Amino acid sequence: MPNSNHSQDTKDRYFMMLAIEQAKRGLYTTRPNPAVGCVLVKADEVVGQGFHPKAGQPHAEVFALKDAGNRAVGATAYVTLEPCSHTGRTPPCARALIESGVKRVVIAGLDPNPQVAGRGVKLLEEAGIPVTVGVLTAHAEALNKGFLKAMRSQMPYVRLKIATSLDGRTAMASGESKWITGTAAREDVQKLRAQSGAIITGSETVIVDNPQLNIRSSQLGVAPEEVPPPKIVILDRRGRLKHDLQSDYQLCRRSDTLYWREENLIELLKSLVRDYQCYDVLVEAGASVAGSFLQQQLVDELIVYQAPCLLGMQARPMVAINPLSLAQQLRFDVHCHEQLGADLKLTLYPL
Numbered sequence: 001m002p003n004s005n006h007s008q009d010t011k012d013r014y015f016m017m018l019a020i021e022q023a024k025r026g027l028y029t030t031r032p033n034p035a036v037g038c039v040l041v042k043a044d045e046v047v048g049q050g051f052h053p054k055a056g057q058p059h060a061e062v063f064a065l066k067d068a069g070n071r072a073v074g075a076t077a078y079v080t081l082e083p084c085s086h087t088g089r090t091p092p093c094a095r096a097l098i099e100s101g102v103k104r105v106v107i108a109g110l111d112p113n114p115q116v117a118g119r120g121v122k123l124l125e126e127a128g129i130p131v132t133v134g135v136l137t138a139h140a141e142a143l144n145k146g147f148l149k150a151m152r153s154q155m156p157y158v159r160l161k162i163a164t165s166l167d168g169r170t171a172m173a174s175g176e177s178k179w180i181t182g183t184a185a186r187e188d189v190q191k192l193r194a195q196s197g198a199i200i201t202g203s204e205t206v207i208v209d210n211p212q213l214n215i216r217s218s219q220l221g222v223a224p225e226e227v228p229p230p231k232i233v234i235l236d237r238r239g240r241l242k243h244d245l246q247s248d249y250q251l252c253r254r255s256d257t258l259y260w261r262e263e264n265l266i267e268l269l270k271s272l273v274r275d276y277q278c279y280d281v282l283v284e285a286g287a288s289v290a291g292s293f294l295q296q297q298l299v300d301e302l303i304v305y306q307a308p309c310l311l312g313m314q315a316r317p318m319v320a321i322n323p324l325s326l327a328q329q330l331r332f333d334v335h336c337h338e339q340l341g342a343d344l345k346l347t348l349y350p351l
């Protein structure tokens, strides 16, 4: 807890960190809304806190104001996203803050939602409340990569997840693949799924693996049934999953399955944002789908779970790409590496 000797900047960062911790509590349940947290501080003490739990329910600021009661008067509000100015499913938070009597507002970053986009700050300033923008922006934005990218560019944030051996193999030639990575890595995949509005897979994966692609983890901090189920998209360009076959495969039986029969992946991604409000997209598929996404530069983040084993030359490779020379290689920046059980997790950004 900062004391009176600390500078205002240090205090602002500290309390914004607490607001970010609040926001994280909604990470798996707010879709398609962003995860947002709010902390109210008076005389260096937290007097109220809250987060946005679910689309349709009140926003973070409202919960924090309720928590603080009349202690909100004269407090500083720390919010991880610009308070909204629009009447959506709930009334505008900027108004609620003004009416509560807070004396200052600190926000991590502006809300690019065209319905807000600076108007929240404007409302507060017009009411005579000083606003500081830009405290721990990157930290706060890391929670809402999909929402932010979709609002800014109408394209989703695409994560490509691949589980491989040391020699980059994802299954034996027969298709056998359960399991190459251990339980800790597979639990981590549950978090990726729970963050995603849609999961894209290929018909080949459905036929060979019959995956469930469901959320069943007890490690999310919320019950799996609280997580809005991701839409399942099956790339089925050759129409191999005919209607009469559907009952044989678990994914095909899900009512929210979308079959995509076109070649155009960009159109699919745009449609997921525009028609389904899916802002975070996870690709879990075989080598050819993974290769298409990479080669068309549609991947924002590559996540590789690498098991310390060798599966050999006959086993299936991780991506079907065919660079003709070293100059055509696909390269990445290693953003993060960690060990999960016996396996490695690499988070990479395409260069």
Ligand code: AOF
Pocket (backbone or CB within 6 Å): 033, 034, 035, 036, 037, 051, 052, 055, 056, 057, 058, 059, 060, 061, 081, 082, 083, 084, 087, 088, 089, 090, 091, 093, 094, 111, 113, 116
């Ligand atoms: C805030 N605080 O905690 C969140 C905000 O449909 P609604 O009424 O829930 O509005 C959703 C939009 O509000 C969402 O797209 C984003 O722009 C903003 N989210 N704003 O002041 C919050 N979650």
Ligand code: ZN
Pocket (backbone or CB within 6 Å): 059, 060, 061, 083, 084, 085, 091, 092, 093, 094
């Ligand atoms: Zn709001």
